[in-house]
Amino acid sequence: QDEYETSHLRWRRFSDQMRGAGQIMLVAIGALFVFAIGATLWSAAHDDGVVIEAFNVPLDMQNRGLTGSVVSSLLLDRLTALQAHTDSARAPSSYASKGDDIKVLIPDTGISISAAYRYLVGWLGHQTHISGDVYRRAKGITVVVRTSSNPGVSFEGGESDLNALMDRAAGAVYRQTQPFRYAVYLLNHGRFAEADQVLGDLVANGPDSEKPWAYAVWMYPALAKKDLATAIARTHTGAALDPHNLLAQVNVSQIEAIAGHSEEQLKFDYAAKAASAAGGGDQIRPMARVSIEQVTDADIAEDTGDYAAAVMQYDKQLNTPDFNGSRWTAVYMKSADLAVLHDVAASRRALGSFTDAMLLPRANSTSGWNETNMNFPQFEQFTALGDWKAARRDIEQVIAQPAVNGPASVLPSLTSLSPRVALARAKTGDFKGAWAEIGRTPLDCYLCLRVRGQIAQAQKNWAASARWFARAVALAPSIPFAYTDWGAMLMAKGDLDGAIAKFTLANQKGPHFADPLEMWGEALIAKNRSDLALAKFEEADKYASNWGRLHLKWGEALYWTGDKAGAKTQFAIARSLFLTPVEKAQLAGVETRHG
Numbered sequence: 001q002d003e004y005e006t007s008h009l010r011w012r013r014f015s016d017q018m019r020g021a022g023q024i025m026l027v028a029i030g031a032l033f034v035f036a037i038g039a040t041l042w043s044a045a046h047d048d049g050v051v052i053e054a055f056n057v058p059l060d061m062q063n064r065g066l067t068g069s070v071v072s073s074l075l076l077d078r079l080t081a082l083q084a085h086t087d088s089a090r091a092p093s094s095y096a097s098k099g100d101d102i103k104v105l106i107p108d109t110g111i112s113i114s115a116a117y118r119y120l121v122g123w124l125g126h127q128t129h130i131s132g133d134v135y136r137r138a139k140g141i142t143v144v145v146r147t148s149s150n151p152g153v154s155f156e157g158g159e160s161d162l163n164a165l166m167d168r169a170a171g172a173v174y175r176q177t178q179p180f181r182y183a184v185y186l187l188n189h190g191r192f193a194e195a196d197q198v199l200g201d202l203v204a205n206g207p208d209s210e211k212p213w214a215y216a217v218w219m220y221p222a223l224a225k226k227d228l229a230t231a232i233a234r235t236h237t238g239a240a241l242d243p244h245n246l247l248a249q250v251n252v253s254q255i256e257a258i259a260g261h262s263e264e265q266l267k268f269d270y271a272a273k274a275a276s277a278a279g280g281g282d283q284i285r286p287m288a289r290v291s292i293e294q295v296t297d298a299d300i301a302e303d304t305g306d307y308a309a310a311v312m313q314y315d316k317q318l319n320t321p322d323f324n325g326s327r328w329t330a331v332y333m334k335s336a337d338l339a340v341l342h343d344v345a346a347s348r349r350a351l352g353s354f355t356d357a358m359l360l361p362r363a364n365s366t367s368g369w370n371e372t373n374m375n376f377p378q379f380e381q382f383t384a385l386g387d388w389k390a391a392r393r394d395i396e397q398v399i400a401q402p403a404v405n406g407p408a409s410v411l412p413s414l415t416s417l418s419p420r421v422a423l424a425r426a427k428t429g430d431f432k433g434a435w436a437e438i439g440r441t442p443l444d445c446y447l448c449l450r451v452r453g454q455i456a457q458a459q460k461n462w463a464a465s466a467r468w469f470a471r472a473v474a475l476a477p478s479i480p481f482a483y484t485d486w487g488a489m490l491m492a493k494g495d496l497d498g499a500i501a502k503f504t505l506a507n508q509k510g511p512h513f514a515d516p517l518e519m520w521g522e523a524l525i526a527k528n529r530s531d532l533a534l535a536k537f538e539e540a541d542k543y544a545s546n547w548g549r550l551h552l553k554w555g556e557a558l559y560w561t562g563d564k565a566g567a568k569t570q571f572a573i574a575r576s577l578f579l580t581p582v583e584k585a586q587l588a589g590v591e592t593r594h595g
Contacts, residue, residue: 003207007142011017011522012029016573019191025267031115031351035430035440035483045213045469046087046241046253050073051092051128051129051130051273051500052072052074052131053072053129053130053131053132054067054068054069054071054132055068055071055072055075055131055132055133055134056068056132056133056135057133057134057189058134058135061134065401066162070133071132071166072132072479074162074163075130075132075145075166075169075170075173078166078167078169079170079174079419080169080171081170082171082174082182082185083174083178083181085181085185085188086181086184086188087184087188087324088180088181088184088249088285089247089284089285089289089292089323089324090180090184090213090217090283090285090286091282091283091284091285091286094233101449108153108256116246117381119544122324125317128147128177129147129178130145130146130148130150131145131146131149132144132146132152132169133144134162137156139158139557140156140157140158140159140161141156141158141159141162141165142154142155142156143155143156143157143162143165143166143168143169145169145172145173147176147177150176151360153169153172155168155169155172159513162372165172167509172285172342175198177200179198179199179201179206179210180199180202180210180213180214180216180217182198183195183198183199183202183217184213184217186198187217187221187556192220192221192224192225193221193312195221195387195499196218196221196222198215199217199218199221200218202214203215203218206346206482208241211238211240211241212239212241212242213238213247213248214238214246215234215237215238215241215246215248215345216233216238216247217247217251218234218236218238218305219231219232219234219235219251219255222234223255223258228258228259231255231357232252232255233257233499235248235251235252235255236252238252239268241272241514243271243274243275243278244275244278244279244280245275245280245283245317245572246272246275246276246280246281246283246289246292247272247283247292248275248366249268249271249272249275249280250268250272250292250296252268252271253265253268253269253271253272253296253299253373255374255453256268257299257373257374258374258415259415259444259445260415260441260444260445260446260448261443261444261445261446261476262412262446262447262475262476262477262479262480263446263475263476263477263478265298265299265303266300266304266476266478266479268294268572269299269300269303270300272292272296273293273296273300276293276397276526276530281293282453287320287321287323287421288323288324289321290320291317291320291323291326292316292319292322294313294316294326295313295326295329297309297310297313297373298310298313298317298333298373301313301512302337302373303479304375304479304480304509304510304511304512305480305481305509305510305512305513305514305515306510306512306513307337307338307340307341307504307541307543307544308341308512308543309336309512310333310337311338312333312349314330314331314333314334314337316476317329317330318330318331318334320347331350331351331352331354332375332376332377333373333375334350334356335348335350335351335354335377335378336375336376337375337379337529338350338376338377339380339381339383339384339546340375340380340384341514341543341546342384342514342544342546342549342578343544343545343546343549344381344384344385344389344578345546345577345578346375346546347380347381347384348381349376350377351377352554354377354380355378356376356377356378356394356395356397356398358475365541371510375416376394376395376398376420377592378394379391379394379395379420379424379486382394384578385578385580385584386580386581386583387580388427388591389428391424391427392421392424392425392427392428395420395424396421396424397411397418397420398417398420399413399417404405404501414440414441414442414443414445414448414502415442415445416447416450417442418438418440419441419445419447419448419450419451420451421437422435422438422441422451422455423432423454423455424435426454426455426458426459427458431455431459435455436453436456438452440506441472444475446472446475446476446479446481446482448471448483449468449471449472449475449482450468450469450481450482452468453465453466453467453468453469453472453485453486453489454469454485454489457485457488457489457492462489462493462551466486466489467488469482469485469486469489470486473486477509478509479504479509479510480506480507480509480510480513480516480524481506482508483500483505483516484503484515484516484519486502487499487500487501487502487503487506487516487519487520487523488519489590490502491519491522491523491526491572496523496526496527499519499523500520500524500527502516503516503517503519503520503523504520507520510542511544512542513549514540514541514543514550515540515544516546517536517537517539517540518536518537518540518547518549518550520533520536521533521534521536521537521540521554521557522553525553525556525560526537526558530556530557530558530560530561531557531561532555533553533557533563534557534558537550537553537554537557538554541554548574548577548578548579548583549574549579549580549583550572551570551571551573552570552583552586552587552590553575553581554570554573555567555568555569555570555571556590557576557589558570559590571587571590571591574587
């Protein structure tokens with residue numbers, strides 16, 4: 001009896017355990033069911049994709065296999081191709097209407113899970129539905145396409161033109177569902193007039209979140225019409241609407257650079273850095289964000305004379321996946337900056353087999369952002385060597401290149417090329433040609449004003465030169481270059497104290513700019529204060545260590561302070577570097593005189 005009772009109790013305990021496990025399983029299944037319903041409701045509520053419903057097509061076309069679902073699939077293929085050929089820096093998550101999830105709705109019968117889900121999406125979600133018809137007319141067919149609440153758009157042609165008609169229908173759908181992306185697609189393919197209309201409609205009627213983006217790229221149609229003022233106004237509007245929009249700030253910097261407005265360019269480069277730090281970088285595709293941030297840092301470095309820091313940014317860019325021509329831009333800008341740093345050997349190595357004439361068409365053929373601070377490596381190499389005849393030949397060859405694809409292809413020639421052509425003509429004695437060329441350039445262009453001052457200096461017209469440099473300083477008080485030019489002019493005039501005052505200001509604006517430091521040292525030597533000059537040369541060496549003239553003058557200062565061993569060391573370094581013919585003669589002279 002005890003054995004029976006024990007067996008019975010064990011069975012009851014097992015039954016209780018199984019009943020408990022079953023209850024737990026029922027609770028778990030119920031929880032999973034509730035979770036699944038919740039997930040389905042959440043997914044339905046956040047579904048903002050595009051659904052292409054089966055088209056209505058004539059029966060005879062259906063009998064030949066061109067069913068409504070097949071025609072819808074043709075439209076899907078073309079929409080997918082349009083998206084694939086839209087090269088935008090903007091991240092997909094930043095769009096007001098995404099449209100990344102495009103699918104064809106296959107009709108079914110009866111009650112199904114998919115039908116129930118479509119009902120939920122229709123109730124809770126934000127899908128865009130595309131429907132359409134294909135019907136016959138007297139001659140050919142008509143394709144009608146509709147997007148949600150928008151009126152239908154129709155296209156007519158022969159039945160053999162069905163593929164072309166679907167291309168046009170896809171363009172209409174893309175414009176209605178993704179106006180910003182469609183505008184970028186049009187810009188990428190040089191269709192500026194159409195893009196102008198799409199962007200104009202978007203800024204007038206689109207959601208507020210899309211307007212800063214639209215204004216940011218609306219500058220390109222204006223540039224295509226050479227309307228620089230409108231392009232500038234549009235980008236400034238976009239930047240003001242959303243200070244955290246990285247693309248909007250960057251595009252203001254770019255358009256101001258094209259206009260030659262260096263102060264505004266620098267201001268908006270800093271605004272771009274602030275926008276990126278405040279989260280605006282998250283709205284840019286990762287690959288594009290990296291390139292844009294590197295270019296922005298390089299721009300700031302160049303605008304403050306810190307060319308070594310700019311070269312570092314271009315080195316980073318050369319090791320980053322290409323975005324819109326960023327890598328070849330880095331090649332020629334790195335080479336140009338090395339030449340401005342007076343390191344001709346490194347500049348030539350960086351440039352490789354390229355020439356200025358080969359690079360300019362590439363620069364002009366893009367839609368824009370990498371034209372900021374456009375410079376010309378070979379021209380800068382020749383000027384660093386004092387070979388102004390070769391520099392003139394090079395830059396005149398470049399400016400003779402025909403304009404190519406980009407909307408900004410002509411505009412930078414007035415603010416980037418013409419000043420360099422004018423300066424090269426002045427340096428080769430052609431003052432009439434120099435003034436004729438610089439006279440074509442705008443008076444609100446920083447480089448253009450500086451070159452006017454340099455031309456006047458070459459003619460020893462000190463008063464006129466000072467006036468031009470003063471205007472340049474007033475136009476861009478945060479940039480060190482006009483102060484440096486002004487100081488060089490005053491030193492050539494013999495006003496050493498005035499020159500040092502300008503070099504001091506230049507150094508304050510650009511602490512890592514070697515040129516004013518080196519010339520400051522030369523002015524101190526001329527004032528018989530070689531002891532003070534040594535500190536200036538040593539500081540300049542931190543930023544332009546391969547500058548032959550710097551080591552030549554440093555050696556002179558060391559000799560006058562009695563350090564003959566140190567002087568010989570600096571002269572030896574100078575001899576190993578590139579020097580102009582005048583500097584080579586000076587080196588030979590000092591070595592002969594001082595042993």
